[in-house]
Amino acid sequence: MKYQRDAVHRAVPGPASRALPFLGLLIFFVVLAQATLVVQARPQDLITGAHGMADILRRAWPPDFSQLPHELWPALETVDIAFFGTCCAVVMAVPLAVLAARNTSPGRLLYFGARGVIAFARAVPDLVWALLFVTAVGLGPFPGALAISVHSIGMLGRLFSEVIEDMDMGPVEALTMTGANRLQVFTHAVVPTALPSLMGIALYRLDENIRGSLVLGFVGAGGIGFELLTAMNLFQYRTVSLLLLLTFVLVMAAERGSAWLRARVA
Amino acid sequence: MDTPVVASKDAPPIAGTADAPLICARDVGFTYPTGRRALERASVDVRPGELVAILGANGSGKSTLLRCIAGMLRPSNGTIHVAGRDITTLHGRALRDARMAMGMVFQHANLVKRRSVLANVMTGTLGHHRRVWTALGGLPACEREGALARLDDLGLREFAPQRAGTLSGGQAQRLSIARALAQRPLALLADEPVASLDPEAAEEVMRLIRRVAKDDGLGVLCVLHQPVLARKYADRIVGLRDGWMQFDSAPAGVTEHDVNALYPARPIAMAA
Numbered sequence: 001m002k003y004q005r006d007a008v009h010r011a012v013p014g015p016a017s018r019a020l021p022f023l024g025l026l027i028f029f030v031v032l033a034q035a036t037l038v039v040q041a042r043p044q045d046l047i048t049g050a051h052g053m054a055d056i057l058r059r060a061w062p063p064d065f066s067q068l069p070h071e072l073w074p075a076l077e078t079v080d081i082a083f084f085g086t087c088c089a090v091v092m093a094v095p096l097a098v099l100a101a102r103n104t105s106p107g108r109l110l111y112f113g114a115r116g117v118i119a120f121a122r123a124v125p126d127l128v129w130a131l132l133f134v135t136a137v138g139l140g141p142f143p144g145a146l147a148i149s150v151h152s153i154g155m156l157g158r159l160f161s162e163v164i165e166d167m168d169m170g171p172v173e174a175l176t177m178t179g180a181n182r183l184q185v186f187t188h189a190v191v192p193t194a195l196p197s198l199m200g201i202a203l204y205r206l207d208e209n210i211r212g213s214l215v216l217g218f219v220g221a222g223g224i225g226f227e228l229l230t231a232m233n234l235f236q237y238r239t240v241s242l243l244l245l246l247t248f249v250l251v252m253a254a255e256r257g258s259a260w261l262r263a264r265v266a
Numbered sequence: 267m268d269t270p271v272v273a274s275k276d277a278p279p280i281a282g283t284a285d286a287p288l289i290c291a292r293d294v295g296f297t298y299p300t301g302r303r304a305l306e307r308a309s310v311d312v313r314p315g316e317l318v319a320i321l322g323a324n325g326s327g328k329s330t331l332l333r334c335i336a337g338m339l340r341p342s343n344g345t346i347h348v349a350g351r352d353i354t355t356l357h358g359r360a361l362r363d364a365r366m367a368m369g370m371v372f373q374h375a376n377l378v379k380r381r382s383v384l385a386n387v388m389t390g391t392l393g394h395h396r397r398v399w400t401a402l403g404g405l406p407a408c409e410r411e412g413a414l415a416r417l418d419d420l421g422l423r424e425f426a427p428q429r430a431g432t433l434s435g436g437q438a439q440r441l442s443i444a445r446a447l448a449q450r451p452l453a454l455l456a457d458e459p460v461a462s463l464d465p466e467a468a469e470e471v472m473r474l475i476r477r478v479a480k481d482d483g484l485g486v487l488c489v490l491h492q493p494v495l496a497r498k499y500a501d502r503i504v505g506l507r508d509g510w511m512q513f514d515s516a517p518a519g520v521t522e523h524d525v526n527a528l529y530p531a532r533p534i535a536m537a538a
């Protein structure tokens with residue numbers, strides 16, 4: 001048997017296509033230049049501002065640990081806003097994701113409806129949702145939890161539906177053939193197959209939401225963020241640095257905890 | 267007069283009589299939505315206790331025929347009677363109930379890998395227990411003993427608490443047969459059940475399928491692409507080529523020439 005040499009497709013392009021990478025690079029620098037102009041970047045502002053920053057840092061050190069007992073409750077609020085919001089979101093995102101996944105959606109109308117709801121919830125940032133809820137419900141942790149919940153329904157709904165679309169349909173088909181109804185097929189085939197991925201996604205979301213709920217406090221939605229805003233407005237810089245330290249500890253702990261749990265579950 | 271198709275959990279499955287076929291497909295034709303005519307005027311009978319094998323090359327229509335009989339595809343023409351009812355006229359709930367008379371086994375075991383072997387068998391009984399508890403993910407406790415007995419029968423009892431994903435290919439396929447039997451069907455339909463198995467595991471699974479037909483009295487319809495296995499285990503062989511039936515007879519009446527004609531352009535050596 002004679003082996004024939006196939007036409008060798010060389011990596012070296014012709015003269016026209018050789019110019020493309022350079023053209024691309026040129027365009028990139030042009031765009032970067034215009035971005036610098038539009039952003040009004042002025043390195044000299046950093047230098048003149050350094051003096052002011054040093055002053056603030058001096059006033060913020062050392063952190064005021066006497067405030068710590070007072071700040072523990074807001075810290076708990078921050079974590080609980082994220083936890084409560086994520087739990088509510090998971091409960092609502094799962095059925096929504098089933099409707100939004102091509103392989104499990106019962107009909108076109110529901111499919112597009114569910115996708116629309118998810119897209120809208122995702123597109124609006126959680127900070128904007130928080131503002132809306134604070135205006136509607138008032139200040140405090142509840143609007144924060146609502147905002148986290150609604151935004152997470154969008155994020156989770158999208159990721160959950162992707163997991164469901166990618167899953168092995170074999171067990172689903174087999175179970176349908178045994179005479180199980182749609183709901184039974186869902187709980188006995190879809191859920192066990194998709195559960196590890198879903199849990200991993202939910203835990204990652206929880207981690208993100210803890211960071212998110214910190215920021216929500218700035219618009220009045222309770223927790224450490226709110227304390228931070230108050231302290232800054234009252235020029236209590238030593239309290240601010242304490243709160244930042246607390247924030248750092250919370251975020252690190254959440255990240256580590258979430259990673260550990262995900263490794264155990266997946 | 268319609269005979270009840272689905273057995274309750276107390277009564278034994280109702281078998282057809284010796285001369286009345288359990289499955290009776292007549293002049294079944296099927297065209298895919300793309301326009302491809304996959305099946306033309308296929309007719310096959312399966313009686314209780316009989317193992318019928320369908321042979322054919324890829325694209326011959328053998329899986330299409332099986333899926334039409336299983337109620338997974340609606341044929342473009344023809345009739346399919348299962349335990350006296352024409353399933354081509356049924357829809358929704360009635361179709362689902364009629365389908366329960368047929369247990370289905372696929373090329374891949376299609377088990378829920380993360381659940382235990384026992385749980386996988388018990389999920390076969392869900393059709394008989396449509397309740398809130400099972401809809402929420404629970405398994406019917408009354409089926410547990412029966413499921414364990416079935417596993418024992420198939421030599422899988424020791425694996426009962428293990429995750430189904432830990433089983434070998436042959437074991438997994440036996441488990442999927444156990445799940446199909448847990449449904450208490452009248453017939454067993456197998457779509458290339460041994461295609462993914464090594465020769466030894468394939469023989470084991472075919473022996474089991476034959477035992478299901480002979481000892482349990484089910485009618486078995488099995489799509490195979492190994493003529494050797496069809497000759498060895500089937501009571502009758504049906505040959506398909508390009509959607510048309512070529513022959514339907516006992517292995518003794520099927521010559522090598524007949525089988526070779528099913529697979530155009532490549533000869534097959536068959537052990538006699």
